[in-house]
Amino acid sequence: MTENEILDIFRKHSALLEGHFELSSGLHSDRYIQCALVLQHPEVAGPLCAELAAKLKHVSATVVAAPALGGVIVSYEVARALGVRSLFTERQDGVMTLRRGFSFRPGEPTLVVEDVITTGGSTRETITAVEQAGGKVVGAGSLIDRSGGKAYLGVPRAALVTLDVKTYNPADCPLCKSGFPAVKPGSRPKE
Ligand SMILES: [Zn+2]
Numbered sequence: 001m002t003e004n005e006i007l008d009i010f011r012k013h014s015a016l017l018e019g020h021f022e023l024s025s026g027l028h029s030d031r032y033i034q035c036a037l038v039l040q041h042p043e044v045a046g047p048l049c050a051e052l053a054a055k056l057k058h059v060s061a062t063v064v065a066a067p068a069l070g071g072v073i074v075s076y077e078v079a080r081a082l083g084v085r086s087l088f089t090e091r092q093d094g095v096m097t098l099r100r101g102f103s104f105r106p107g108e109p110t111l112v113v114e115d116v117i118t119t120g121g122s123t124r125e126t127i128t129a130v131e132q133a134g135g136k137v138v139g140a141g142s143l144i145d146r147s148g149g150k151a152y153l154g155v156p157r158a159a160l161v162t163l164d165v166k167t168y169n170p171a172d173c174p175l176c177k178s179g180f181p182a183v184k185p186g187s188r189p190k191e
Helices: 001-014 042-059 070-080 123-134
Strands: 016-021 028-033 062-068 085-092 094-097 109-117 135-145 157-162
Touching: 001 042, 001 094, 042 070, 042 109, 042 135, 042 157, 062 070, 062 123, 070 085, 070 109, 070 123, 070 135, 085 123, 094 123, 109 123, 123 135
Parallel strands: 062 085, 062 109, 109 135, 135 157
Antiparallel strands: 016 028, 085 094
């Protein structure tokens, strides 16, 4: 699948919106991504994650890990495609932690995945949690990298689509200047 074919799948499921948006951070952007709308369809999620798995097969991971909640489905489907197990980290008192009895063999080659990489923060936190638990992170992946490939991860990485999504302070948002009001995704447009 090409990047454009993948973006069309996202558009078709309203998982990629183009226009003028107010993000939950308060910043404005011309694009909004909500992977859950694609991942709710197993027949779509499976092939997309298999595509990501194929790009990362060469790192020879024997387990896939992801930050909950956003990464769980991606981890599970990538792991299914690779024929390995899938687990997740979650925040406990604000710190990304491995819970539920999940464990790694010492030095176990681990792939860390997410749905969308924005700054790479949650992937890096997951890498730290995996390594503290004894795993060795050998690669990272996401369906979408909206940092334009700039987020630092420190390991080999792959994404199905790399986008350079610009965000703006409302005070100097060029979209606001055009007079077209920002929409909060997830809320219904006013009648
Ligand atoms: Zn704006």
